[in-house]
Amino acid sequence: MPALLLDDDAVLQRPMVLPVARGPVSAEVLALLRGGRGHDLQPLVEAALAAVADVLRDDDLQLALFCLYEVHYGGFAGVPDDLEWSPVLSAARLRIERDVEAVLRAAVRLPPRPEPTAAAVAEALFAITSAESGPSLARHLARSATLEQLREFLVQRSVYTLKEADPHSWAIPRLSGRAKAALVEIQSDEYGGGRPGRIHSAIFAGTMRSLGLDDAAGAYVDLVPAVVLTSLNTMSLFGLNRRLRGAVVGHLAAFEMTSAVPNRFYGNAFRRLGFGEETTWYFDEHVEADAVHEQIAARDLAGGLVAAEPELLDDVLFGAAVSLLVDGWPGEHMLQRWAAGESSLRAPLPEEAARG
Amino acid sequence: MVDRVPPVLIVACPDGPLLVRGEVEVRTPDGRALPQRRRTVALCRCGKSTIKPYCDGTHKIIGFRTEPETPED
């Protein structure tokens, strides 16, 4: 594999630029992050939650949540670090989270409950993840996507992938024994096994650059639909709440178990349009890595957690079911828009990004 | 007594690959080392992977099944 990223500097991520508001709640959150008082935030949140048709597809609330989480990740340029624990922001986050979680719990159907043993849990997870069907983004990309669509695909993916693995890392100190060792084994691989240039998010940044896209964290947040934010926000919800450690584990297991095969198609999609290893490295890496990760995630991580804490079984299944539901929405969105002859982005890519 | 931890451990994953943990080198018949990009690797045993000898998840698509292993006591 090419050594594309020789120095650490090439893989550093800096705090992102604040996004543009999509409604009253996100506007107030952004005002507060810019140094405002945020007096009105809580009533605005209540009003928005009371009026919203579907909190999981609402641009305003999902962007607000994205910003409320980002202060715990890489943060925003110019926003003081101590706002991470602002009581006003935390209260708003918890209030939105409560409704998001309730809607998620109502939206997914849990599979029949397996015995709380590692082997039975792994088998149940393999069963639900292989039943995964629906319109396949991976197949469309491999067969017939245009260059423009492949660039949009990278833009949509970048919101999560530039912080790949981070949401699930919150779970590490909340686990112990077999499950903890398994999670660290997976995450160590995600974070390059000691080599900064092999951190998966850094490899993905290289893929973006090879298509002339901006690899800065958050560069394209304003262009992606709510469902892309929802996918990341769901992971953050699970990762940042200790009581949901079963769900974050189930989520990671399902995520890894549905990844190796699509990544083979993604790699083929870029090869079909003549892109080389610098572009496809990320996807090729995931074919091999995720075939390893899915075994560890199903048996040692999810299975090991349930064996140690059987009362978390339902939440492990819940987390897996949520991943299968929510993480499929960005792909559905892209396929629908492209089928209608439209862009999947909220606004066109800036011209300067098309330099490649 | 402490359980002996073997230097290399191979987990036979039901209906899937052989998961190999520990210091091993996979070589071609003429002795050249194959690239090993991670500490733990999955060796294909369904025969259908596109990145053999490593597993790429294809065993799930072809419905590969293994006999239940009988542990020795």
Ligand code: FES
């Ligand atoms: S065992 Fe996984 S592809 Fe063969």
